[in-house]
Amino acid sequence: MRETMSEFIIHVENIHKSYxxxxxxxxxxxxxxxxxxxxxxxxxxxxxxxxxxxLLNLLGGLDEPGRGHISIDGQNVVAMSEEEMARLRLQKLGFIFQTFNLLSNFTAFENIEAPIVLQGKLKRKARRARVKMLLEQVGLGDRMDHYPSELSGGQQQRVAVARALANDPPIIIGDEMTGDLDSKTGFEVMTLIRELNQTQYKTVIFVTHDPRMADFSDRTIHMLDGVIHNEVRQNDIRIENNDLPSGSNTTP
Ligand SMILES: Nc1ncnc2c1ncn2[C@@H]1O[C@H](COP(=O)(O)OP(=O)(O)OP(=O)(O)O)[C@@H](O)[C@H]1O
Ligand SMILES: [Mg+2]
Known part of the structure; x- marks a missing residue:
């Protein structure tokens, strides 16, 4: 039982939450x-x-479930101390929010650098090189020293995407991350996230109210009144191909 659980990067079992x-x-x-x-x-x-x-807050340990089990990359989140949880968030999860949540007194560069400083693994030179690389990756190589107020909404969200990637987490969590963007800019941001999913194999879980954004996903889960109502797979073939366990060749 334990072994089958660990093949999932996110495993949620019968969680309840009331306020x-x-x-x-x-x-x-x-x-x-x-x-x-x-x-x-x-x-x-x-x-x-x-x-x-x-649900997203519980996955990120920003809140605790009343009961149930959550594991992230094989680690039991519910049993963690605040400190362990903060470390797990820094290493494993990148968050992107609707309102970008950038620090207004920090430049684009400094906003992305902050979580790398917090994690404390890279020395100054390596850290600066990584921030530059991330800014270029999201198409903002020429906006490094701009403050959030000097950037468009789409550019601010790109900074937030780069910040989410700062410590190279395996999981990206987005709550209505295109909700404040016009539809063209929203599509550009979602295209970027999908590219990160496909080229860097990032696991992504995002909330949206826009049915067109669902096309960017492999699977859409519909919630209703605190339960999963149903789910739809957009692209069965791609997932099945990736999912084939080695040694399971059933060809006659
Ligand atoms: N901190 C809180 N205190 C009390 N009730 C809360 C709190 N957070 C959420 N709720 C309640 O829990 C329920 C679920 O809220 P939640 O924010 O998860 O909804 P949502 O699906 O994200 O909605 P939306 O699409 O409006 O963002 C709602 O009934 C809400 O009023
Ligand atoms: Mg919400």
Whole structure:
């Protein structure tokens, strides 16, 4: 049982979450189970209040489930201390938000550099080279010293994408990351994320209200009232090919 679990980079089993509002408990998640294969790109959809952000927050350890099990890359998240969780977030997860959440007093360069400094693994020279490389990768090599207020929405979100990649995490989590962008810019950002998924094998899980964005994913999961209502695979063939375990050749 344990072995089959670890083949999934994200493993969620029967999680529940409720919030206390005064004396009343508001149920946000009511038994959600989800397995994500390494390299998969998942789209989460569903009406406002259906529990999408709650689920992403639990995956990132930004909140704790009432009950249930979550593991990220084989590590049990629910049992972790705050410190262990912070380290796991820095190493394994890159977050992208609707409102970009860049530090306004930091340049594009400094915003991307910050999580690398926090992780503390790269010396100054290697760190600076990495930030430059990331800025070029998202098409902002000529905007390094700009502050967020000196960048367009799409450019700010590109900085946020580069920041999410700063420590080369295997997983990218996005909550309505194109929600504040016009549709052309939104498509450009999603194209970039899909490229990262396909060329660097990043696992991506993102929330959107825009059905056209679902086309960028391998699988769309629809949530309703705190449960997974149904799911649709966009491209069975690609996933099945990647998923074939070695030594499972059943050709007669
Ligand atoms: N911190 C909180 N305190 C109390 N209730 C909360 C809190 N966060 C979420 N909820 C409730 O949990 C439910 C799920 O909220 P959640 O933010 O996950 O929805 P969502 O699917 O992301 O919606 P949206 O599409 O509007 O972002 C809602 O009923 C919400 O009111
Ligand atoms: Mg939300």
């Amino acid at each position: 206390l509002m005064g004396k009343e408990a508001v149920s946000a998640l009511r038994g959600v189970s989800l397995n994500v294969t390494r390299g998969e790109m998942i789209c989460l959809m569903g009406p406002s209040g259906s529990g999408k952000t709650t």
